[in-house]
Amino acid sequence: MSILQAAIILTIMNYVISVLDNFMAWDATWRPLFVGWLTGLCLGDQKTGLIMGAQLEAIYMGISAIGGVIPSDPESGTLIPIAAVILSGTDMNAAIALAIPVGTLINYANTLVSPIQVAFLGLYDKYAAANDQKAYTLLHYLYCFVITPLPRTVVIFLALWLGVGNLGAINNAMPIWLINGLDVASGMLVAVGFGILTSMIWSKKLGIFFFVGFVLAEMMGVKTIGIAIIALAIAISIFLVDHKIQTVAAEVSSAPGGEQKAIEDKEDSLF
């Protein structure tokens, strides 16, 4: 398969994924796990796609979660490195190490083409004010299928067509110490996504649960699905206890005389 052929196939795949995800808004099909698998499938190397997709998902897991603004596009950050590995024999770990910078570059390119999206926004207001529902609906679908995904699709195509061969060439030109270094770094990069997640959900009260998960996996070798079940049990018990405390508190405060009275009563009964 030539680079151009692959670029065309992957561009079509990318367009379908974008539209699919926009259509469900469920945030699942543009994730590295899915994109990675599909990229591998399209290029005839499902296994590489799955393995790299899994590692990239771990990296992107936290990165895409920061309040609406994504510093690196997970879709292209998965598509391009995997294509580079399968098509031009780039070292897998080096490609993973380069995934985030690639996604960031694509993100800049997407920002550059985003004025196209805003350009037609005025039409929405015009049709709404005229209560022209047919035209409004048509515009909405034009956005879903063309105006939103097309500029990004062009960016992806150019990146694949011009980038994949070059990524391979860059990789071949790299000295061995650099490749070794990137190998080491790619194993550590995964921690960035987890670090972001941890800093977001960490609290003094709940922090210990991080170590529960760590110990279960590291020392006891429990499989992920088993840990998920334990986590679910912990979550349910926390919810029930917490909710019960709040219900009791609400009952106390809604008792005659209100919260203050209830507290006073309690204080009185102490003596």
Next chain:
Amino acid sequence: MAKNKRELTPTEKKNLRHIFWCSGQMWGDFTMVKMEGNTYAYCMLPVINEVYGDNKELATEAFVRNTEFFNTHASAAGLVFGLSYALERERAADPEAVSGEMITNIKTSLMGPLAAIGDSIFFNCIRVIAAGIGISLASQGNPLGVFLFVGIYGGIFLAVKWYLLNLGYTVGTDTITKAFKSGIIQSLSEAACAMGLVMVGSLVSSMVSITSPAQIPMGAGTTMVLQDIFDGIIPGFLKLVLLFGIVLLIRKKWKPIWIIFLILAIGVVGSLLGIL
């Protein structure tokens, strides 16, 4: 605003289904200007037609009003959709009692808390669980991991949206506000955080790889492997050091991309020096 326990008419069911499927297109015309507003109005079209009927003036007012800026979590949005459907119906029945402004205010006041809860539960908990299961299978080359990820994450996303949409339409504003005040939401997000933390902890152990080949001469020709010393403290000690180092940098407002470049540099320098 009580609309409890009655059978929904076929039109209502049809409109709820329309909202359910079409609200998925929120990212189709997502822009920084209106965010999800334009799709919101599109979803509400059949509702507007149903409740306002021939009253073109009110219908147009509602149409324009619904294109206003809107942004929340795409699954939790179901609740707002359901509520605003019920409110539009009340406005059609008595335009004096329920003003358009009031509907907008209720929508806007729910946007923030729902986005916060939706983002934290979906991104920090459900996605972490689904991806954790998916990653563990996919990294062995098993495509089932991908299907489980999409099935669990996407499935819960859709189920929650459908439930909240119906809930919002049937229970009314008072109940929702009461629920927000009762603290059930806080309990829920606390539980989700704990679940997320357990998963992240286990994924740090299984996905992060950092080892040190360095050996320290102990005299008399013996050496001690640095890794063994670390693992003597707690297995996977270096993983924890790396993770909490990153957490510290994020707390210090470092941008993720700089942390990544720092790690690339550490990887290259560390392997050159033979300590990583």
